[in-house]
Amino acid sequence: MTRTLSGKDIAGQLEEKFPGSIVESNQAHLIVKSEVLPDTLRFLKETAGLDFNYLNHITAVDYYQYFEVVYQLSSLEHNHTTVVKARCYDRENPSLPSVIGIWQGADFQEREIYDLMGINFTGHPNMKRIFLWEDFQGHPLRKDYL
Amino acid sequence: MALKTEPFVLNIGPVHPSTHGVFRMRATMDGEVVLDIEPVFGYLHRGIEKLAEQRTYGGFIPLTDRLDYIASMSNNFAYVTAVEKLAGIKVPERAEYLRVIMAELQRIAAFLIAVGAFLNDCGAFFTPFIYMFREREKIVDLFEMVSGQRLTYNYMRVGGVSQDIPDEFLPALRKFLDKMPGYIDEYDRLLMQNEILLARSKGIGILTREKAINCSISGPVLRASGVEWDIRKADPYSIYDRFEFDIPTGTVGDCYDRYRVRIAEMRQSLRILEQAVAQLPSGPIRSDVPHLVRPPVGEAYTHIEAPKGELGFYLVSDNSIAPYRCHIRPPSLINLTALREMVRGWKIADAIVIFGSIDITVGEIDR
Numbered sequence: 001m002t003r004t005l006s007g008k009d010i011a012g013q014l015e016e017k018f019p020g021s022i023v024e025s026n027q028a029h030l031i032v033k034s035e036v037l038p039d040t041l042r043f044l045k046e047t048a049g050l051d052f053n054y055l056n057h058i059t060a061v062d063y064y065q066y067f068e069v070v071y072q073l074s075s076l077e078h079n080h081t082t083v084v085k086a087r088c089y090d091r092e093n094p095s096l097p098s099v100i101g102i103w104q105g106a107d108f109q110e111r112e113i114y115d116l117m118g119i120n121f122t123g124h125p126n127m128k129r130i131f132l133w134e135d136f137q138g139h140p141l142r143k144d145y146l
Numbered sequence: 147m148a149l150k151t152e153p154f155v156l157n158i159g160p161v162h163p164s165t166h167g168v169f170r171m172r173a174t175m176d177g178e179v180v181l182d183i184e185p186v187f188g189y190l191h192r193g194i195e196k197l198a199e200q201r202t203y204g205g206f207i208p209l210t211d212r213l214d215y216i217a218s219m220s221n222n223f224a225y226v227t228a229v230e231k232l233a234g235i236k237v238p239e240r241a242e243y244l245r246v247i248m249a250e251l252q253r254i255a256a257f258l259i260a261v262g263a264f265l266n267d268c269g270a271f272f273t274p275f276i277y278m279f280r281e282r283e284k285i286v287d288l289f290e291m292v293s294g295q296r297l298t299y300n301y302m303r304v305g306g307v308s309q310d311i312p313d314e315f316l317p318a319l320r321k322f323l324d325k326m327p328g329y330i331d332e333y334d335r336l337l338m339q340n341e342i343l344l345a346r347s348k349g350i351g352i353l354t355r356e357k358a359i360n361c362s363i364s365g366p367v368l369r370a371s372g373v374e375w376d377i378r379k380a381d382p383y384s385i386y387d388r389f390e391f392d393i394p395t396g397t398v399g400d401c402y403d404r405y406r407v408r409i410a411e412m413r414q415s416l417r418i419l420e421q422a423v424a425q426l427p428s429g430p431i432r433s434d435v436p437h438l439v440r441p442p443v444g445e446a447y448t449h450i451e452a453p454k455g456e457l458g459f460y461l462v463s464d465n466s467i468a469p470y471r472c473h474i475r476p477p478s479l480i481n482l483t484a485l486r487e488m489v490r491g492w493k494i495a496d497a498i499v500i501f502g503s504i505d506i507t508v509g510e511i512d513r
Contacts, residue, residue: 057460104483
């Protein structure tokens, strides 16, 4: 059975290395500040004992006040998993740093989030719509679309 | 005098016999050699994730059939387990067994199509494909018995399955289980040592272990690259911890390994089916679940080992009768992440074989 690592424990380790990086943490997940997102995720991937070498998926949820981007990470060696989140409060131009340099598997998924939710991932080499056509107006998965 | 040459752009698809649906690759070619490709998606985009937000939890099940439409049972399975986790619903024993039986039959059916279509792409035009369809037909007949459908089964329900199996189901399944190993032996005799297949697939389109993990590849493609990772074993859902089976893996990660892993997986699915049929208990097939499920506020992610790889559903509930957000983790889309690097430098005919060996369904990519 895949063990779910407590977000609180991981937040403790991150707080030591990157003070002030954690917004909130509980048993199920931890929320990190978006500026330090790539640094913290790289730390989770490269620290022995954590070794989150596999990115299960990325997705985004629109909560009106903010967008929440969800990263589900796993370690194939230790068979454990955790959920890291980041929030964007800017509705006009939401943006987050891309994690494609850490896990290449983020490539199409970040493009999908940009296409359907309108979050721009800075540093992605090919940030353009993936499913809808180029002059499509709006981002359909936002709650205020339609 | 030197001949003047320059790269040119070749469009493969959106509708082409080798693209497995309305999928397009924009390839930059230097003569016959592929310099670069860019996959172009979206021709089958129906906005299924958005549609989920306007449907009840139960009402979304028929739409999951339309994701990976050649493995509808697996899609049903992944979705209902997510709703059950979110709402804390228990499933009766018999329903769990029926789900596993359907999911494993579906795996065999999907691998038959995957292997048949792969051989098509290798140039064995439609002869092996029709052999594979002979066996798939038997599975589709079984599904028709339980659900009345031959492609979009809509069989599973939140808390169980829609109806019990009819009397003629188990004898027909027995017959299939007796015959299928012989058919797989037949494929082995025909193809495993076939010189043309070996020449077309051995050492072609190698995906290394590190690359596969870094690109979030899952399913048979990941295992062919030598990673022993199967969600049924690593994170057993439903009742998979009760069955004995092996995880077939490859060594090199080439097209041949991906082909071989799929054939080996069929044998493992048969092993699980034998055990599940022997243990099948009697009892109710659905627990008491209200017609309109109202899960508490929260979120849940569940994943299953679908024929293409890790199929996950991420659901967010706001305690209403419809999901606040329903995200589908599509193995077909994510498995294509490495395609570009896999085909670069190969001839166009090899690129088609490499693409075929990944095995995708466009319904799941575009959603």
